[in-house]
Amino acid sequence: MIYAASLSTSNLVRALKVLQAGLRADAQGAPSMRQRLRLLVSVFCAAVIAGCQAPPSPAVRAFGDNKFWITVEDMQYVIGSTSERIVVPKGFVTDFASIPQGLWSLGLSPHGQYSRAAVVHDYLYWSQGCTRAQADRLLVLAMKESKVGSFDEFLVYQGVNLGGGGPWNTNANERKAGFPRVVPERYLRPADPNVDWPAYRDMLVKQGVRDPPFEQNPSYCVYGNSTTVP
DSSP states (O other), rough: OTTTGGOOOHHHHHHHHHHHHHHHHHHHHHOOOHHHHHHHHHHHHHEEEGOOOOOOOEEEEEEETOOOOESSSEEEETTTTSSEEEEEEBBBBSSSOOOGGGGGGGOSSSSSSHHHHHHHHHHHHHOOOOOOOHHHHHHHHHHHTTTHHHHHHHHHHHHHHHHHHHHHHHHHHHHTTTOOOOOOOGGGSSTTTOOHHHHHHHHHTTTTTTOOOOOOOOOGGGGGOSSSSS
16 A cells, blocks of 8 residues: 555556455455465556666667667657557657766766666757747656666756756747757668768758657646656
């Protein structure tokens, strides 16, 4: 019962169903101690297993300069013990964490334990279905679930909180101008392995490639109103 406060409704329903099944069996005949133990383990697992989640490692392909990467399959992050998921679509272009080189001496770089959370944040900053503040707090949730250390979590969050306004506005302007950030299937493998993302994006624009529409105010945004993992 200690864990009930952090469980989603669906997980509690699953646990109760298992418990009810066990009670019916108990009414038909007293179970052995081993059977009772199995029942308790089943209830525990049904209640907490979906809460043990973290952003998965993205499958990516690097551009020639190794500064940007294309996701070659959907990346789905299920938030905490909820059923809400953020889907970074196949073909999305990310640079992982945009960490200034001056902070690399502190142990931060574009690649770290926070990198998976950074891909999710990149997508939220581009699609802009949630507010910027919600996107930043969803980054915190993803970092917590990725077991990022508290010091790194603090630095990364303060970085986007204080310095994310410029990238957010730049993304909004680029989207308005018709620049794509989601590469269609037929363009997922550049013919020239040396090409970088800016040059490749210019080619896509000339080919008439545009991003798909992004959902505005998706239901998962509400979890960005807090930095506590649900």
